[in-house]
Amino acid sequence: MTAxxxxxxxxxxxxxxxxxxxxxxxxxxxxxxxxxxxxxxLDRPAQADLGPDGHPVRGTVLAPPGPGRRRMxxxxxxxxxxxxxxxxxxxxRSEVLAVRDKExxxxxxxxxxxxxxxxQAGRVVVDEEQDIVYRTxxxxxxxxxxxxxxxxPPGPHEWxxxxxxxxxxxxxxxxxxxxxxxxxxxxxxxIEGYPGLLTHGPLQAIAMAEAARARGVASRLEFxxxxxxxxxxxxGLVASSVTEAGETTTAVRDRSGxxxxxxxxxxxxxxxxxx
Numbered sequence: 001m002t003a004x005x006x007x008x009x010x011x012x013x014x015x016x017x018x019x020x021x022x023x024x025x026x027x028x029x030x031x032x033x034x035x036x037x038x039x040x041x042l043d044r045p046a047q048a049d050l051g052p053d054g055h056p057v058r059g060t061v062l063a064p065p066g067p068g069r070r071r072m073x074x075x076x077x078x079x080x081x082x083x084x085x086x087x088x089x090x091x092x093r094s095e096v097l098a099v100r101d102k103e104x105x106x107x108x109x110x111x112x113x114x115x116x117x118x119x120q121a122g123r124v125v126v127d128e129e130q131d132i133v134y135r136t137x138x139x140x141x142x143x144x145x146x147x148x149x150x151x152x153p154p155g156p157h158e159w160x161x162x163x164x165x166x167x168x169x170x171x172x173x174x175x176x177x178x179x180x181x182x183x184x185x186x187x188x189x190x191i192e193g194y195p196g197l198l199t200h201g202p203l204q205a206i207a208m209a210e211a212a213r214a215r216g217v218a219s220r221l222e223f224x225x226x227x228x229x230x231x232x233x234x235x236g237l238v239a240s241s242v243t244e245a246g247e248t249t250t251a252v253r254d255r256s257g258x259x260x261x262x263x264x265x266x267x268x269x270x271x272x273x274x275x
Contacts, residue, residue: 003093003094003095004093004094004095005091005092005093005094006041006042006043006091006092007041007089007090007091007092008040008041008089008090009087009088009089009090010032010040010084010085010086010087010088010089010090010120011086011087012026012030012086012087014039014040014174015032015036015039015086017039017170017174018036018039018174018206021167021170021171021174022161022206022207022210024210024213024214030085030086030087031083031084031085031086032083032084032085032086033209033210033213034078034080034209034212034213034221034223034265035078035202035205035206035209035223036084036206037084037118037126038175038202038206039174039175040084040090040092041090041091041092041118042175042176043056043176044176050178052191053070053071053179053180053181053187053191053192054177054178054179054180054184055071055178055179070134070135070136070192071132071133071134071179072132072133072134072135072201072227073130073131073132073200073201073202073227074111074131074132074133074201074226074227075130075131075201075224075225075226075227076128076129076130076131076205076224076225077128077129077222077223077224077225078126078127078128078222078223078224079126079127079128079221079222079268080125080126080127080221080268081123081124081125081127081268082120082123082124082125082126083125084118084120084125084126085120088120088121089120090118090119090120090125091118091119091120092116092117092118093116093117093118093119094114094115094116094117095114095115096112096113096114096115097113097114097115097129098111098112098113099111099112099113100112104135107135107136108135108136109133109134109135110133110134111131111132111133112131112132112133112134113129113130113131113132114129114130114132115128115129115130116128116129116130149255149256150256151255151256152253152255152256152257154238155240157211157215157240157241157242158211158238158239158240159207159210159211159214159238159239159240160236160237160238160255161207161236161237161238161239162236162237163199163231163233163235163236163237164233165183165185165197165233168182168183168197168199168200168203168233169182169183171200171202171203172200175200175202177200181194181197181198182197182198182199182200183197185197194230194232195232195234196232196233196234196235197232197233198230198231198232198233199231199232199233199235199237199260201227201261203237204227204231204237204239204252204260204261205223205225205227205261205263207237207239207252208225208239208240208241208250208251208252208261208263209223209250209263209265210239211239211240211241211250212241212243212248212250212265214241215241215243215248217241217243217248217265218267221265221266221267221268222265222266222267222268223263223264223265224263224264225250225261225262225263225264226261226262226263227260227261228259228260228261228262229258229259229260230260231252231254231260231261235254235255235256235258236254236255237252237254238252238253238254238255239251239252240252240253246266246267247264247265247266248264248265248266249262249263249264249265250262250263250264250265251263
């Protein structure tokens with residue numbers, strides 16, 4: 001399958017923008033924390049190459065498998081064998097590894113695994129696989145903004161984040177993500193059938209990684225994560241990180257306690273991502 005490459009300088013601006021967005025510290029040594037590479041080496045398709053949902057339909061490594069297919073981020077695996085540093089150029093090489101068709105409860109599903117490898121100063125610093133799913137119809141979540149659901153207060157290992165349309169829009173801008181379900185409420189409700197704005201999968205993953213960083217978990221790690229349920233803006237976001245027996249487990253839940261994402265961080269081991 002065709003591989004795409006992009007090279008650009010890793011500038012400090014996007015990192016400082018994410019730090020301000022989430023109110024988290026930006027390392028003073030220029031080494032980017034886990035998953036902050038998602039702010040860099042981005043696909044920037046032409047406006048004419050975007051589909052009605054805001055995602056590119058051509059000219060990118062990951063185009064939909066057919067017209068009208070709706071895209072969701074399902075999870076992924078990230079290894080950081082090196083340090084991605086601000087102030088130096090880096091190169092990202094991307095390719096589709098696998099495409100699998102399955103039949104789901106709502107109709108046909110297409111699962112796509114995409115690999116990204118980032119090199120800087122001649123060495124691999126990020127080795128990643130992303131799992132993306134395409135579906136044909138809107139899902140009935142059974143949720144609505146008017147639900148009267150009891151709230152579960154944050155615990156000692158939890159970090160609440162107030163999810164607002166402004167936060168979702170700014171994160172979309174930082175990651176050059178034009179998918180309308182994150183900022184266009186009318187489109188999200190009337191076309192995709194969601195009860196509100198959808199909170200980004202990458203934002204949930206970064207929240208889990210930041211919850212671990214706040215508890216002193218090192219950055220040169222393997223991180224495996226899954227998005228297990230939709231999370232909407234009116235439900236809030238609570239990230240957590242707990243370390244036991246040498247493994248750190250992370251999670252995201254909504255204010256009522258419903259889990260929407262899970263993750264596990266381990267000290268880096270020999271390469272487990274197969275090409």
